[in-house]
Amino acid sequence: QSALTQPASVSGSPGQSITISCTGTSSDVGGYNYVSWYQQHPGKAPKLMIYDVSYRPSGVSNRFSGSKSGNTASLTISGLQAEDEADYYCSSYTSNSTRVFGGGTKLTVL
Amino acid sequence: EMQLVESGGGLVQPGGSLRLSCAASGFSFSSYAMTWVRQAPGKGLEWVSGITSGGSTYYADSLKGQFTTSRDNSKNTLYLQMNSLRAEDTAVYYCAKMGIHFIDYWGQGTLVTVSS
Numbered sequence: 409q410s411a412l413t414q415p416a417s418v419s420g421s422p423g424q425s426i427t428i429s430c431t432g433t434s435s436d437v438g439g440y441n442y443v444s445w446y447q448q449h450p451g452k453a454p455k456l457m458i459y460d461v462s463y464r465p466s467g468v469s470n471r472f473s474g475s476k477s478g479n480t481a482s483l484t485i486s487g488l489q490a491e492d493e494a495d496y497y498c499s500s501y502t503s504n505s506t507r508v509f510g511g512g513t514k515l516t517v518l
Numbered sequence: 519e520m521q522l523v524e525s526g527g528g529l530v531q532p533g534g535s536l537r538l539s540c541a542a543s544g545f546s547f548s549s550y551a552m553t554w555v556r557q558a559p560g561k562g563l564e565w566v567s568g569i570t571s572g573g574s575t576y577y578a579d580s581l582k583g584q585f586t587t588s589r590d591n592s593k594n595t596l597y598l599q600m601n602s603l604r605a606e607d608t609a610v611y612y613c614a615k616m617g618i619h620f621i622d623y624w625g626q627g628t629l630v631t632v633s634s
Contacts, residue, residue, distance in 0.1 A: 444620035459620040501619045512562035
């Protein structure tokens with residue numbers, strides 16, 4: 409199972425919006441509405457930000473949103489804040505009942 | 519309060535074995551699928567294995583036959599038996615609780631270092 413493809417890095421200024429893409433195949437991202445997104449600050453465990461493509465867990469800011477089109481899922485962060493600077497990973501359920509992560513995207517808030 | 523506490527990590531020689539444990543509390547452990555995820559130093563997350571509430575197991579293709587995941591619901595504990603360890607298995611290993619198709623809670627991780 410190959411890792412999902414994410415951009416290595418994205419950046420934005422405070423208040424701006426950014427979008428991180430996550431590209432897979434019809435055997436994972438495209439085949440199921442089971443894409444999730446995780447935020448990880450340095451030295452910390454990851455935190456769930458989005459599940460099932462577009463649902464936000466309780467306590468996650470509504471500045472975070474998710475979507476999917478075909479084999480590509482996206483995470484959008486609006487109103488960028490300094491605290492959003494972190495690594496972001498997508499993950500998907502796969503056709504053989506396993507999970508796969510993306511390579512991760514480093515978000516820099518300028 | 520929900521807690522997942524990993525233990526058993528450390529330094530092991532190439533070719534050696536190690537068993538990780540994950541003690542769960544604050545939720546009905548037996549009702550949930552669990553998973554292991556690892557992260558090599560400076561690298562991204564890698565899904566390792568999963569186990570359903572009923573005990574069915576799933577593994578990353580690259581790790582089949584090398585790692586074995588099990589659970590003891592009477593002890594609220596998840597295990598990862600790792601054999602034939604190689605340098606590339608060096609990573610922080612996270613235990614995590616599954617929602618339906620996503621990880622909704624992560625432990626703090628335990629570091630495994632494979633080196634002579």
